[in-house]
Amino acid sequence: MLTSHEFKFFRAGGVDQVLIRDGADIAHIGELDQKLWVALACPTRGVEFDARTLDFVDADQDGRIRPPELIAACEWACAHLRNPDELMAGGDSIALDAFRDSEGDDLPLGEEALRVLRHLQKEDAGVVTLDDVMQRSDTLAAMRFNGDGIIGPDITAEEPVRRTLQWIAETQGSVKDCNGVDGVDRAHAEAFFAEVEAMRLWQAGDDGAACHDGRMLQAAEAVEAVREKVDDFFARCRVAAYDIQAVAALNASPETYEAIGAEELTLDNPRIAALPLATIAPGRTLPLRSGANPAWARALATLQQDAVAPLIGEANQIDEHQWNELLHRVASCRAWLAAKPRSPLSELDSATITALTAMQAPVMALIEQDEEAGPHNARLRDLEKLLRFKRDLLRLLENFVSFKAFYRREGAIFQAGTLYLDSRSCDLAVRVDDVKQHAVLAGLAKTCLAYCECRRGEEKMSIVAAFTAGDVDFLFAGRNGVFYDRQGRDWDATITRLIENPTSVVQAFFSPYKKFVRMIEEQVARRAAASDANAQGTLSSLASGLATADKTASAGVAAVRTRGRIDVGTVAAIGVAMGSISAVLVALFSKFIDLGQWIPMAIAGVILAISGPSMLIAWLKLRQRSLGPLLDASGWAINGRMKVNVRLGASLSKTAHIPRQALRLLHDPYAGRVGLGAPLSALALASLVAMVVWKLDLLHLP
Known part of the structure; x- marks a missing residue:
């Protein structure tokens, strides 16, 4: 797409993103090729953004914002301001001289802003704020004629008119006015009096x-x-x-x-x-x-x-x-x-019909009076819209057209808060409506994701938090933590589902050894359980034998003598096996020593053979780790691959660290006893090093 406006871009997450520098960028945002937009759609709910502002942007009120609606909002806001740089300043106030009257406006926004200040007796302020407009809106809503074109029986003290309005509501139905009170509008009143006129003409036929x-x-x-x-x-x-x-x-x-x-x-x-x-x-x-x-x-x-x-x-x-x-x-x-x-008025007599006919003029006059305030209410709504756009539009652009707010760690609108769990804080937490459906797509993000149910009193919500640093050894369903939302409220959080993925290459390096140790522990536990069961069975048999000792004494003595004999063949087999194992170990150790100066390379090769595949898989997954699937599963339409590299991941999930200026007492009265295991291990290591040095010396190697 050709554009006469010169945009500036910054690169983050492996994607070139537009940088909103001034009001001119906002005014010409429609000229930016949508292929360069980071997002193409987002929901109006479930994000940390003012819902009223999003409703103003959402022109078709379908609960989603797409580029045409955002472009229209930017162009509308710039059309009503003398200088579009006002949108860069933020804040919810606009000076009266900053308004620009658009062509064809019967009621310019500047005049409406001055009118609001006059009603609030603040005409000397020279600046209208969002609070001023909301106060005026509340005042209009409480007035007799509030401009919504809906009137109720309480609008007048004349009893015939009140009864007529009640009759209209009973026969034609009612609608809610801006205060939520039942009333009738022009369409209902005209339909009622049309039926009255039909009855009058029929009766006079x-x-x-x-x-x-x-x-x-x-x-x-x-x-x-x-x-x-x-x-x-x-x-x-x-x-x-x-x-x-x-x-x-x-x-x-x-x-x-x-x-x-x-x-x-x-x-x-x-x-x-x-x-x-x-x-x-x-x-x-x-x-x-x-x-x-x-x-x-x-x-x-x-x-x-x-x-x-x-x-x-x-x-x-x-x-x-x-x-x-x-x-x-x-x-x-x-x-x-x-x-x-045939109507609800069919059974009325001619006198009643005549009386209702006379009520048409006063009822319609009340509706017209209320409707006359409508244009001012519409402009008041536009004034509120412009003030909200001035405050929020730049932030929305930096969370839609680009993800500057996210990559600069300023708090993106899709970030629901911070999860504290497993000695970590996770800033990348997103609200979730359907965990099962969300997990299907979010798993493609190649990120370790923990779905949590959050509770605060009777309130409940679900979130998904990304663990992008540290290890995942102790993350499992059922673990509890605390979630702080963007308003600072604390929630009890419990992991309900976990999608495991590596968080770093270092974590992947140790993963095989941790799995090996875990496997040994499981085997030892299984063998111990089997031995315990066998011992329990033996004790049970012994107890039974003692109970019947007088009957089985001779048989028991024979059995004991039989069990006491040593099988010479078994002892020989065990000796041969131990000798073979020792020979293999000695041969391996000899070959290892014969490597000489290549011993470090051999050690590195063994380590690489063990950890290499895990590290390679982790490296590939970390290269693919992105934000897109996670947000797509939450209703967004992400336009590009928003990568979450190791450096960004480290900032999104922070592990616990003692402050530098803090004092640390190293003595731990409950530390585990060292015993002879550590000295013996150190002695064995020193002997191995000595043997290597001696061997190198025999080979006359430097």
């Missing part, structure tokens, strides 16, 4: 004129309640008149009644309601009282009282002709009812 006297409305409602079942009854009777053989099929079968009878019956049972209104027969009339389906008895009684009696005359039954006449008489009223809007 011409088709409802015939229903306004109330009698026809009741008749139409009674007819509509049973219309489908009555139509079904007369249709069945017509089919029965067409063919008498269909009567049995048109009525309920005995099996149907048996199924109904097997249940616990009530009159509102849906199976009973599904039966015809009355027994089907050719030309039969519909009974309105006795003989009708009991599930429909009340609806038929209402039909007789509200529709049949007023419009046709008193009758306990009607035929199909009377039914059709009744339908014709209430047709216009039924059509009006069919056009009735």
Whole structure:
């Protein structure tokens, strides 16, 4: 990518990284080839960084920050400052004369900053701080009209308006305002009053004129309640008149009644309601009282009282002709009812609808007043955003575009704190959500990693700490330590999982010998355990023999005599074996002495043959040790191989050292006794050296 801006780079971790020198570098960060960025994505949570600032950078609010969002944040901040070097100064304050008005801004940030200071009676300060903006935000949130466009019943003392707002919330739902209080916004209010207007127009419609006297409305409602079942009854009777053989099929079968009878019956049972209104027969009339389906008895009684009696005359039954006449008489009223809007307001009378219509103007006026404060709130949010960017943006760039903060040991945002364990402090500790999933990828870092569960009261979290110095002989699951987070709080830490890798070539040099000693100790312990078991068995047998001594005395004497005999062949075999071993050792020692001046080289060769493979493997792994897989497993997208060499590793894991100025008392009252082992070993070593010198002298070697 071609760029007109001249960047400067520094090298760390085997990668060239951009150096942010001034505001111009920040303003032109979008021109830097993204192949040169250290990271391409990072999470907004689980890092030691201000979450509010990261949320401002995270434009799509997906919980991750990527280069386009960071570039946009840098360009936006530079566009609102006269001098982008302000971003290098840090701090959470901006002078009023440092703001630059962007084109098209109806409310410039400088004016909004001055407005904030005036409300706080600090207009002479000339500098606005993040604390000033947050105080103003809290004040706006507590004001009657806070600019979020959401109002609640408590916003007014007028009881009709309060009841209307409550009605809107009950029928349309509510939303939370910036204080977390339930209220209604413009969309909910407009939807409510649209339903009110629909009901008003329906009630005032011409088709409802015939229903306004109330009698026809009741008749139409009674007819509509049973219309489908009555139509079904007369249709069945017509089919029965067409063919008498269909009567049995048109009525309920005995099996149907048996199924109904097997249940616990009530009159509102849906199976009973599904039966015809009355027994089907050719030309039969519909009974309105006795003989009708009991599930429909009340609806038929209402039909007789509200529709049949007023419009046709008193009758306990009607035929199909009377039914059709009744339908014709209430047709216009039924059509009006069919056009009735279906909403939570459908059952309200015209007086209530008229009263609600009158409440539309005052409710919408309150919403408009609240919305008028919205632009100031939006600019106040932008002002907070700019102040946070001035304080945090440079630090974010040095932990994303480059890892300057990490390689200069200034505390990277992914470092969760310091783990103290096994006489070491580990500064490279990262938060972990899923240990099992994290370990799959983090193992590729070729680093010794200890996953720890940290507890502080009821709080729990998991971390992974990198051990990059010292040995790993006494690191194992279950060991306890103390973890200090970036806020200085202490946590109990317990190792739950360990990924072993070499920490240095020196540690790898001694590793084979430690394994050999450990193997000998295990073999000795195993043999000792076997001997102890054998001894216990012998003692048990002896105890049993003593218990039965009177019965087995003669046999025991014979056995003792047999065991007491010495096998001459066995003694001879042991002697031959010892002689062979001695001869081999003498031959080896003679050959070793014959090497003369090459003895040191031989010793070095033996040591190299033993430790060389381990050291070679360690050297290869240490060359591959990097930070990338560890952070990739935590949700980052690392762009290059961020190496952790031996020198950097030594600074990340510090071993215990006594301060130089400290006094040290060397006498240890509990030190182990030396005994004759050390003098004898020293004597043997001196004899060996003397023999070598004597041999060299015989060979007349210098």
